Amino acid sequence: MTTRGQSRRIPETESRIDYVQTDGLAVMKMVKHCHEESTSNMEVAQGALLGLVVNNRLEITNCFPFPKNDETMDEEEYQLAMMRRLRRVNVDHFHVGWYQSADVGNFLSHPLLESQFHYQTSIEESVVVIYDTAKSARGFLTLKAYRLTPQAIQMYKEGEFTPDALRTLKIGYESLFVEVPIVIKNSNLTNIMMSELEEMIPEEEGTKYLDLGTATVLENQLRCLMDRVDELNQEAIKFNRHQHLVIRQQQDKNRLMQKRAQENAARAAKDEAPLPDDDINKLLRPLPVPPRLNPMIVAGQINTYSQHISQFCSQSLAKLYITQSLQNAKESKSTN
Template identity: 85%
Template structure:
């Protein structure tokens, strides 16, 4: 269980040395390209390494490269070291500052993500995980977010103490696992000039899909994913309730045996015989292992993420429907005149 000293130490720790993440436009485009290729080709999660450097209170991401797939012969660690050695030879930033992963409508919270970020952040203090949402970006909402583990989450994962008592002591919930770091995409002046020229070359009738009403499939996918997470959280709640019932039953059995042993010792005392010890009862009634609350915390955090996405998505969809209804009414009144 987390001690008072650990709790005091956590309150004195700084949340993060990094105030914001600055990502070069080229690195962001490489992340976007890799994530969309993996999602359209074989529906797998895209992952890769982030390269850059720390300047004062910001983390600059200047380059990135994808991780090798499982079917490739080279080991992942060997591949990363080889790529960084080659980048160093051509005078490119080769310092490892984190990793990135693709997501589908905010579906990124998982035990594997927590474990990977824990290993990154304990070995590289300034490292972040960048999440790119392919589904939302394909609907016209560019979503690139950076996260870091909180000091509480690092300490609890290190001690493997995601027990109810430890969570209650630290007053920790799913919202305390990660902290979001603002992301800024920066381009060079020449890139901004080229983008301005390309924007002028796009015809006015193209690139305007802001009133796209084909949103039923996206909303259905989000609701289906949230139902799956609710079912998972319900199963975890059933397991915890079963554990509580087992603890109560065990305590009742132990009290009954202790009462019986007390009666036996009273009878032996009347006969001037030595009392029987209670050690055998304590050995027979061993404590039941407390189920860890990490999986329920992740499921609750994922449900919260889906709820926020659905709320935002429904508000935008309703606004589009009201706009199209007004346009349709104006068109009908104009045609009738």
């Protein structure tokens, strides 16, 4: 996987996908699968996305879930069998990516990066669609599509996650993924049915605009943010400890080199051969640099939580001010 002997030049290829268009049927399948997994055993739901590429648009027309951990069933054989069956019934069977559920917006992880790297290197136009179950359960449909940036692909190809390598590639948590706009397309019959269903909704059920249902989601995000900050603090402590060890080792090496220089000067005065410095280098070998990929991922998670909390806080504060005004008006009217 590594290409250390090659140049670190990042390919200047831009994404050919401007936006993702998904059918309502595929969205409903993803929603159903993700909520079933989250309510039954709290596991992450994953599945394959099927469709085709039309000009600069990636169309997702169908999907199917990946099998659970089952030793009797091979995942690759299962996917091939599913695509063969879909092809027989004249359904789009081209693999264009995969989807995954996320709880409280927490989706950035090592497995996701590695999986999307393998998908995107084998299928150039592939995307990963993230569905947030917790946020959607409170009435906010959260469906986002992501692709790896050229810097992230180059980083995984080289397999070096040291600070110097990441600094050379100019990559950080904000440049790991690029979000691709996603739109949902329904057929005319589906739109007609949705219009009829909207008329069947009771009037009082569709006017709860001031519902403060975001409180539980906000609380969970704050708890997750605190955990990620603690984890990032531990990573910073490890890196600072490594720097202190490097400085101490360099001081010990300088001290030994000075001592060896004095010994060689004394031996030169006696017309003796100088002692080599190889034993000092063998004694004080370079300390391995801790990888910086995990801290970068944790920093990306903190950034995601911060954005979500900022969004929820602005919405909740606006609702609180509106309800306060209504409550004051109601109290003043009752007193009069």
